[in-house]
Structures are given as structure tokens and as C-alpha cells.
Amino acid sequence: MEKIFSYAHLLNFTEAIFRQIGCSSDDATIAAKTLLSADLRGVDSHGVARLTGYVRLWEAKRVNAAPAMKVIHETPSTAVVDGDSGLGLVVAPYAMKVAIEKAKNVGTGWVSVQNSNHFGIAGFHAMMALENDMIGIAMTNASALVAPTFSTERMLGTNPICVAIPAGKEPAFVADLATTTAANGKLEILQRKNLDAPTGWIQDKEGNISTDAHALKNGGALLPLGGDREHGSHKGYALGAVVDIFSAILSGANYGPWVPPFPAYVPMPENMPGKGIGHFLGAMRIDAFRKADEFKEHMDNWIQRFRNAKTVVGEQSVLIPGDPEREMEKERLETGIPLLQVVVEDLQNLGKKLGVEL
Amino acid sequence: MEKIFSYAHLLNFTEAIFRQIGCSSDDATIAAKTLLSADLRGVDSHGVARLTGYVRLWEAKRVNAAPAMKVIHETPSTAVVDGDSGLGLVVAPYAMKVAIEKAKNVGTGWVSVQNSNHFGIAGFHAMMALENDMIGIAMTNASALVAPTFSTERMLGTNPICVAIPAGKEPAFVADLATTTAANGKLEILQRKNLDAPTGWIQDKEGNISTDAHALKNGGALLPLGGDREHGSHKGYALGAVVDIFSAILSGANYGPWVPPFPAYVPMPENMPGKGIGHFLGAMRIDAFRKADEFKEHMDNWIQRFRNAKTVVGEQSVLIPGDPEREMEKERLETGIPLLQVVVEDLQNLGKKLGVEL
Numbered sequence: 001m002e003k004i005f006s007y008a009h010l011l012n013f014t015e016a017i018f019r020q021i022g023c024s025s026d027d028a029t030i031a032a033k034t035l036l037s038a039d040l041r042g043v044d045s046h047g048v049a050r051l052t053g054y055v056r057l058w059e060a061k062r063v064n065a066a067p068a069m070k071v072i073h074e075t076p077s078t079a080v081v082d083g084d085s086g087l088g089l090v091v092a093p094y095a096m097k098v099a100i101e102k103a104k105n106v107g108t109g110w111v112s113v114q115n116s117n118h119f120g121i122a123g124f125h126a127m128m129a130l131e132n133d134m135i136g137i138a139m140t141n142a143s144a145l146v147a148p149t150f151s152t153e154r155m156l157g158t159n160p161i162c163v164a165i166p167a168g169k170e171p172a173f174v175a176d177l178a179t180t181t182a183a184n185g186k187l188e189i190l191q192r193k194n195l196d197a198p199t200g201w202i203q204d205k206e207g208n209i210s211t212d213a214h215a216l217k218n219g220g221a222l223l224p225l226g227g228d229r230e231h232g233s234h235k236g237y238a239l240g241a242v243v244d245i246f247s248a249i250l251s252g253a254n255y256g257p258w259v260p261p262f263p264a265y266v267p268m269p270e271n272m273p274g275k276g277i278g279h280f281l282g283a284m285r286i287d288a289f290r291k292a293d294e295f296k297e298h299m300d301n302w303i304q305r306f307r308n309a310k311t312v313v314g315e316q317s318v319l320i321p322g323d324p325e326r327e328m329e330k331e332r333l334e335t336g337i338p339l340l341q342v343v344v345e346d347l348q349n350l351g352k353k354l355g356v357e358l
Numbered sequence: 359m360e361k362i363f364s365y366a367h368l369l370n371f372t373e374a375i376f377r378q379i380g381c382s383s384d385d386a387t388i389a390a391k392t393l394l395s396a397d398l399r400g401v402d403s404h405g406v407a408r409l410t411g412y413v414r415l416w417e418a419k420r421v422n423a424a425p426a427m428k429v430i431h432e433t434p435s436t437a438v439v440d441g442d443s444g445l446g447l448v449v450a451p452y453a454m455k456v457a458i459e460k461a462k463n464v465g466t467g468w469v470s471v472q473n474s475n476h477f478g479i480a481g482f483h484a485m486m487a488l489e490n491d492m493i494g495i496a497m498t499n500a501s502a503l504v505a506p507t508f509s510t511e512r513m514l515g516t517n518p519i520c521v522a523i524p525a526g527k528e529p530a531f532v533a534d535l536a537t538t539t540a541a542n543g544k545l546e547i548l549q550r551k552n553l554d555a556p557t558g559w560i561q562d563k564e565g566n567i568s569t570d571a572h573a574l575k576n577g578g579a580l581l582p583l584g585g586d587r588e589h590g591s592h593k594g595y596a597l598g599a600v601v602d603i604f605s606a607i608l609s610g611a612n613y614g615p616w617v618p619p620f621p622a623y624v625p626m627p628e629n630m631p632g633k634g635i636g637h638f639l640g641a642m643r644i645d646a647f648r649k650a651d652e653f654k655e656h657m658d659n660w661i662q663r664f665r666n667a668k669t670v671v672g673e674q675s676v677l678i679p680g681d682p683e684r685e686m687e688k689e690r691l692e693t694g695i696p697l698l699q700v701v702v703e704d705l706q707n708l709g710k711k712l713g714v715e716l
Contacts, residue, residue: 075465077435078646106464107433112647148664150673155664163600173603175596181589200589207670225583225590231539231558232583238533238679239597241664242521245531249656250647256663273659288436289470289608298607301631305614306506306513306599312565315508321596 022065042328045185056264088119107288112251115276122162137282147221159243168296174322179240200227253278380423400686403543414622446477465646470609473633480520495640505579517601526654532680537598558585604638611636
């Protein structure tokens with residue numbers, strides 16, 4: 001059962017909730033926009049359904065609603081940002097702005113972030129670069145759910161990478177991908193429906209490939225993109241590892257199995273080597289390489305050639321990364337965002353507690 | 359049947375061959391070292407076995423043995439290099455040096471390269487950053503062998519990405535991966551042995567997943583990392599696309615199906631939109647983010663924790679990206695590089711033609 005809400009309605013509600021926990025008006029707006037960009041783009045697992053989870057982290061004093069974010073180390077093209085335990089939804093856009101400013105000055109900007117929290121979808125942050133005629137890059141580590149190739153231990157998060165690239169007449173190219181075969185949100189859908197998972201998504205606690213969608217809850221793990229060694233899981237593992245290192249070892253955040261969990265009821269790992277979770281954000285000015293117009297013409301040509309590539313029987317066209325999310329955003333801005341009844345009730349309860357009506 | 363050659367012996371031979379086609383002494387040395395780094399690291403498909411192929415490209419006037427490489431556009435943190443149709447084996451190290459110099463000045467350096475040729479293994483170039491306490495990144499596009507998700511057309515190369523990250527007491531982390539399920543070299547081994555390929559490596563000309571290792575020769579295609587949509591092939595496709603765009607649309611090289619082929623007998627694509635093939639190289643100074651010693655301590659901790667993660671029954675330990683290649687390099691420096699008889703004969707014929715004894 002689903003109920004439909006307009007984007008404006010959910011935005012107002014979410015802003016009000018964030019203000020109620022102590023966010024400044026500006027921070028509440030940016031946090032709400034970041035969070036809801038996931039609902040708009042169809043990444044329902046990372047959107048307003050998580051609002052209560054963020055508030056619980058604040059209640060557990062793991063999130064600071066009024067962080068004093070600052071640059072603690074920098075060069076002309078790099079910086080490390082201390083997020084002061086703020087919402088990642090606010091810290092990552094701050095850090096991305098630093099990256100964009102640096103790119104304006106010296107061509108590119110690269111910012112590693114410590115002491116942050118979950119930042120929503122990577123796409124929102126990377127896409128901030130587009131309006132500046134820049135390529136945007138965003139990645140984050142996350143609490144460990146993924147077993148490296150040959151391991152039974154959860155050592156990495158789903159560690160997504162987003163690369164957003166401006167085009168001319170065509171819409172931007174936006175590749176936003178977890179470095180696992182499947183995102184955890186897709187697995188949760190199968191769990192709710194009691195359906196089997198395809199092979200290559202998860203393993204059980206002994207490390208056998210499993211199709212039991214509940215194996216993750218029983219000591220299993222998500223698998224790196226590729227699934228198993230024969231199908232290149234060592235590549236997915238390596239990519240997830242790069243995200244972890246860029247996000248956390250460059251910045252001084254926690255990494256690997258020490259990344260703090262999102263659910264506030266899960267205890268923090270012992271002997272944590274850093275501060276909070278880490279992100280890595282980048283911006284590259286197009287005209288630091290060649291004239292922006294020339295670049296965009298060729299991007300249009302690239303996109304059109306790929307979109308028109310011959311398809312296998314039964315498929316309409318080759319998709320350009322970002323196509324499905326953009327179409328979803330257009331649709332949901334027009335017709336609204338559907339929320340499951342269980343999410344609606346959760347938000348209603350949250351609203352009652354904080355004096356905000358849904 | 360194999361014959362063993364010492365590294366020094368093959369290096370001398372390869373340098374002499376490159377000098378004979380007109381490379382300067384310095385260029386011949388760097389080209390030979392780049393090429394043979396593949397043999398040392400066990401990537402036999404990209405090593406000296408390809409020397410005759412490079413010479414054929416020179417004979418076909420597709421490679422300029424004495425290129426006037428130059429920076430044609432730059433900012434403090436970026437550059438575009440024109441490789442003047444030189445060997446990628448020489449052009450990429452030149453461009454990587456530019457990236458490293460920029461990183462020395464402003465923290466990071468990012469160089470996109472046009473008008474180049476096949477650059478050997480990405481790992482060699484990325485690893486140049488390590489001795490400067492920098493993270494190195496190398497990627498290249500390549501002629502189209504890979505079908506995007508839902509397509510029957512070959513639109514992308516195997517487009518590898520390498521990220522090399524320095525550590526302290528531990529050896530460096532070096533992730534070097536084609537953005538396909540399996541590298542073409544692995545498929546060639548199956549073809550030679552007439553063995554089936556695992557599912558998810560290739561598709562036939564209609565776009566059906568195939569286990570026929572020869573399907574590629576019969577109009578099929580390699581598959582992006584993930585294999586099919588259900589297993590995340592859209593992610594491998596997106597990563598390969600990012601490599602293509604960074605390497606070629608930022609620089610003005612050819613992209614997608616227009617990338618020039620490696621075999622000199624294959625005609626060039628029609629209506630090429632750029633110059634030669636493209637690379638993208640990056641260097642990030644560790645201490646542009648935090649003290650290098652601190653970073654390295656945490657990298658050692660990361661590596662040790664992952665290496666000691668619990669394994670599935672039957673596996674000795676979790677591998678750190680770069681482990682197998684480093685062990686192979688150590689072994690082959692000591693005991694020599696084995697070459698198949700067919701490669702030995704090919705090199706002997708090449709030597710005779712150019713007046714160099716193997």
C-alpha cells in the first residue's frame with residue numbers, strides 16, 4: 001500500500017524536522033534537498049524513509065545538528081574537511097563547494113572528509129558540479145556489509161562512486177553506482193517480498209554463494225561487483241577499497257570494518273582508528289582541459305552514438321548512465337513521490353514527536 | 359612449450375628493437391621498461407608478445423617513433439598532452455611526469471592525452487607516482503570489443519583503471535583492472551586451449567550470453583564487469599564509459615567505436631572524431647591531504663586488517679590488490695620470464711628483420 005506526496009510537501013516536512021532537531025534554516029534546507037533527491041531519482045532506500053534513522057542518530061548524540069565544519073588542511077587543489085559530526089547531508093555539500101571553488105582557481109579541486117555521517121545519494125553531490133561546467137565526483141565509505149573476495153567477513157560498505165559529466169543539448173551523463181553487485185536496497189525489496197536473490201548478490205556466513213535474500217541477516221555478506229572471483233569480484237572489491245581509502249585514510253575518518261553503523265541501536269565498533277565516516281569529492285573544470293563548447297559537442301556525439309547502438313532483441317535502446325533516474329525525477333516532480341504505508345506511519349510518528357504535521 | 363629469458367636479456371633486445379625503428383635511446387629504454395613491466399607482473403598478453411604488433415603499427419605509419427610530445431593546454435592542476443602519434447609506452451610516462459610535477463606544485467595533477475597509442479599496462483604509469491609519495495591513477499581507452507548493457511554492438515574497449523596507493527612497511531596497494539568481467543588476454547588463453555568460457559564473460563552476435571570462447575571472433579563481444587543487467591553490467595559499462603570520456607573527450611582523442619585498432623591490418627574506423635587513442639593520468643600528493651607518515655601508518659593498518667580477514671574454507675588469505683602481480687614480479691626477476699615458443703619465433707623473426715639478435 002502506498003500513499004503519494006508532492007515533492008514540495010515532503011520537502012517542507014523534512015526541513016521542519018531538521019529545524020526541530022537544531023539545524024539552522026539553511027542547513028535544514030540543504031539536508032532536506034539532499035535527502036529527497038534520492039526519492040525523486042527513485043533511490044527510495046536512501047530518501048525520506050531514512051529520516052527517522054537520521055533523527056535517531058541525533059538522539060544518540062552521534063549526529064551534531066549544528067556542526068562547525070571547517071577545512072583543516074589544504075593546498076591549492078586539495079582540502080581535508082572536518083565535518084564536526086554533522087549530517088553527511090550537510091557536510092558533503094559544504095565539502096563539494098570547497099572542491100568547486102578550488103577547481104575555479106586551479107582547474108580541479110579534491111576534498112576528503114572526516115568526521116561525517118551518511119550523505120544520502122552520491123549523485124546529489126557530484127551533480128553540484130554540473131551547473132559550473134565541471135565534472136563532479138563523489139564517493140563515500142559506509143558501514144561494513146561487503147565481504148572481500150575469499151573472505152567471510154564484512155569488511156567494506158557498499159561504497160558508491162558517482163561521476164557526473166556535463167553535456168550540451170543532451171542531458172548530463174550521471175553514473176552513480178554501489179561497488180557491489182546489487183545495492184542493499186534492492187535486497188531489502190526481495191526480503192520484504194520473500195523472493196530469492198539472484199546468484200552473485202550475497203553469500204552466507206560460510207562464504208557460499210546464496211540465493212536466500214535473508215542470508216545477510218544471518219551472518220552473510222553482500223558481494224563486490226562481479227560476485228565471485230571467476231566473474232571479477234576482486235575488481236569490485238578493489239574499487240570499494242579505493243573508495244574506502246580515498247574517503248577515510250586521506251581524511252582521517254574510520255575505514256573498513258570500523259566505519260560507524262547507520263542504525264543508532266547498533267553499537268559503535270571498538271578501537272576505531274579515525275573520526276566518523278569519510279567522503280571524497282572532486283570537481284574538474286571542463287575548460288581546464290579544452291573549450292567547454294567543444295567538450296559538450298563531443299559529449300553529445302558520444303551520448304547519441306551510444307543511445308543509438310544496436311540493441312539485443314526486446315530492448316528499446318542502450319541507456320546512458322543517469323537516464324532512468326532523470327526520467328524518474330521528471331515523473332515524480334509531476335505526479336508525486338509514493339511512500340509505503342509503513343514509511344508514512346513512521347514519518348507521522350516522527351512528526352508527532354517533534355511537533356511537525358506530515 | 360616455453361622458453362625462459364632473463365629480464366635483462368629481454369630488456370636489451372626490446373630496447374634495441376625500439377632504437378632500430380627510430381626511437382631515441384631514452385625513449386627506447388622507457389618503452390622497453392613499460393612493455394616488459396607487463397611480463398614481469400604476469401600480464402603476458404600486454405608484454406613483449408606485443409612487440410611485433412607495435413613495430414607493425416610503425417610500419418603502417420600509425421606510430422611515430424620520434425614524437426614531439428607537448429602540453430597543448432594547461433592550468434595549475436591540469437594539462438592536455440598531444441602525443442604526436444608516439445608509442446603510448448612513451449607518451450603515457452611523459453604525461454604522468456607532467457601530472458606529478460603539477461601535484462608537486464598544487465597538490466594534484468591531472469593529464470588527459472590525445473593522439474597516442476596503446477600504453478601497455480596501466481599499472482606501470484600509475485606506479486610512477488609511488489616513489490613521490492603520491493597516489494597514482496592511470497586509465498586508457500582502447501579499440502571497441504565490449505558491448506554496453508542491452509547492446510549487440512562493440513562500443514567500448516576493455517578500458518582499464520589503475521589506482522596505486524603508497525603504504526609504509528607494507529607494499530603499495532595497486533588495483534589494476536579492466537572494466538570488463540574478464541580481460542581479453544584470459545579469453546585468448548581459453549581459445550588456445552579450446553576451453554569454454556564462464557558465463558558472463560562474453561556474448562554472441564545476437565547478444566545472448568555465450569560460453570563459446572570463440573564467440574568474440576564471430577561477431578560477439580566482451581561483457582562489462584557484472585556480465586548482465588541482473589549482475590550489475592550497467593555498472594561495468596558506466597565505469598568503462600567514464601574511462602572513455604576522461605581519456606578521450608577531455609583530450610580530443612577518439613572515443614567509443616572510433617578508437618583505432620591495435621592490429622595494424624585492421625582498417626581505421628571511418629569519420630573519426632578525434633586524434634589517436636586517449637589516456638587519463640592523475641597524481642595526488644599524500645601530504646596535500648595529511649602528513650604522509652600518518653597516512654602510511656593507516657594504510658599499513660588497513661592492509662594488515664584486510665590481509666588477516668577471516669577466509670572461506672580453502673583460501674589462505676584475503677589478497678590486497680597488487681599482491682599477485684608483485685609476487686610474480688619478484689619471481690620473474692629471479693628466475694626469468696617464460697615465453698611461449700610461438701612468441702619466441704615471432705621475436706626471432708622480428709630481430710632478423712631489424713638486425714637484432716634475440
